[in-house]
Amino acid sequence: MTARGRRLATVAAVAGAVALGPGTAGAVLPPVVDPGRLPPNSAPTAPATELRDPCTATSAVADLAQVPIPQRALDLESVWPLTTGRGQLVAVIDTGVSPHQRLPGLVPGGDYVSTGDGTEDCDAHGTLVAGIVAATRDAATGFAGVAPDARILSIRQSSNLYRETGGARDAEGRNARGVGTIGTLASAVRRAADLGATVINISEVACLPAGSGDGGVLGAAVDYAARVKDAVIVAAAGNLDTEACRASNPPPDPARPHADPWEAVTTVATPAWYDDQVLAVGSVDPGGAASAFTVAGPWVDVAAPGTGIASLDPRRTGPDGVTDSTDGGAVQGTSFAAPYVAGTAALVRARHPHLTARQVMDRIEATAHAPATGWDPYIGHGVVDPMAAVTAETTLTPTGREPRSRAVAAPDAPPPPDHRARDAALIGATAVGALLGIGLLASLPLRRVRQRAGSGTTTG
Structure with missing residues (x-):
């Protein structure tokens, strides 16, 4: 399968990919990483592309002073006195990030879509994601990013509005819509890492039939x-309302509560399925239940709000430039749940700079609000809790698919029981019983003598 056949696409409210054919159920093993597939360290290059569609339209929020529901649910106000993500560089690999007054630390990272530097966002998707991660606080609006003092590294890797010049054409003879592949995503991930990103957010998903794999370059x-x-x-984690991800994966079978969830996989979501290297994020609604559109999978680690989203508006770049709708529709999707977790990772890394990436991931999983099952294929270990992730003891570990054990010292042997009081009581009781028995035996002859004396007769 060619890279073009595995094209990624993102839109203003959805992360998705083109369909690659129906999947079939069967045991799917977790992916094996081949480091030899790592793409080279090189500057981004883009194919010849053209913008054929109008850029995504946005609408200003009705009430600027209102704090968005996800922000209130995660109680970010309580975390900011402890950490604001200062010193962290969060890479947003997406549709680009437009310069905005509330992203003062925006760093151009390169462009795989066109001849830019990563700071152009016609789709609006990447700017929304970046705002959720790191928009600075402003007294005029209730919205702010999770880590308002973190910086954003923008790498434009995909677009649904650009088309390759002279590329594949659709039924009406137009160039196929969308730019961005698994190969360019892999290159963007390496570039973000080489540019020093401490956190990398990928609000893009390619859904593939089980068993087809993604070529290994992204895993490397x-x-x-x-x-x-x-x-x-x-x-x-991906959205069911995108064509390729619609097949999703079946829910757990209540009759087989201990079954390996990888056995039921029909659709692989990449890069989310690289479970050892990636925190895969599902979406929850305001009530904390899994959103109807979130894609399930054994690789899902945690969840965050994915509805009721407001973020920075790429078309209005002043301090009050906040939007909650694109092309007339509400902003929602796992694309926007992921940056809440990425922002949380930036908060943790700023507060605990000695922790490794793996320890930060474990901490976020362990402090999430776990479902009753301990782990769930829709929301993983539960809804992320930024305050707990920042303040909890580092010995916390997540519960769920693979319980982690640690050595525990054997308890001291209990002291031997002290029977002295019991023995003394038994001896005393025995002695008293013996004395009573002797007294009883001694009284028997006397009783017989008295009985004879009392029964004698007189004769004359």
Whole structure:
């Protein structure tokens, strides 16, 4: 299968990919990483592309002073006195991030879509994601990013509005819509890591039929970023309302509560399925239940709010430039749940700089609000809790699919029982019983004598 056949796409409220054919159920093993597939360290290059569609339209929020529901649910106000993510560089690999007054630390990271530097966002998707991660606080609005003092590294890797010039054409003879592949995503991940990103957010998903694999290049890139460069990688789990992800994966079978969830996989979501290297994020609604659109999978680690989203508006770049709708529709999806977790990772890394990327991931999983099952294929270990992730003891470990054990010292042997009081009581009782028995035996002859004396007769 060619890279073009595995094209990624993102839109303003959805992370998705083109369909690659129906999947079939069967045992799918967790992916094996081949470090030899790592893409080279090189500057981004883009194919010849053209913008054929209008850029995504946005609408200003009705009430600027209102704090968005996800922000209130995660209680970010209580975390900011402890950490605001200062010193962290969060890479947003997406549709680009537009310069905005509330992203003062925006760093251009390169462009795989066109001839830019990563700071152009016609789709609006990447700017929304970046705002959730790191928009600075402003007294005029209730919205702010999770880690308002973190900086954003923008790498434009995909777009649904650009088309390759002279590329594949659709039924009406137009160039196929969308730019971005698994190969360019892998290159973008390596570039983000080499540019020093401490956290990498990927709100893009390619859904593939089980057993088809993704070529391994993306696995090598995320492994390099996580293991060699020590970056926390956060990825969206995917949305059912995209064509390729619609097949999803079946829910757990109540009749087989201990079954291996990898056995039921029909659709692989990449890069989310690289479970050892990536924090895969599902979406929850305001009530804390899994959103109807979130893609399930054994790789899902945690969840965050994915509805009721407001973030920075790429079309209105002043301090009050906040939007909650694109092209007339509400902003929602696992694309926007992921940056809440990426922002949390930035908070943790700023507060605990000695922790490795793996320890940060474990901490976020362990402090999430766990479902009753301990782990769930829709929301993983539960809804992320930024305050707990920042303040909890580092010995916490997540519960769920693979319980982790530690050596515990054997308890001291109990002291031998003290029977002295019992023995004394038994001896005393025996002595008293013996004396009573002797007294009883001694009284028997006297009783017989008295009985004879009392029964004698007189004769004359």
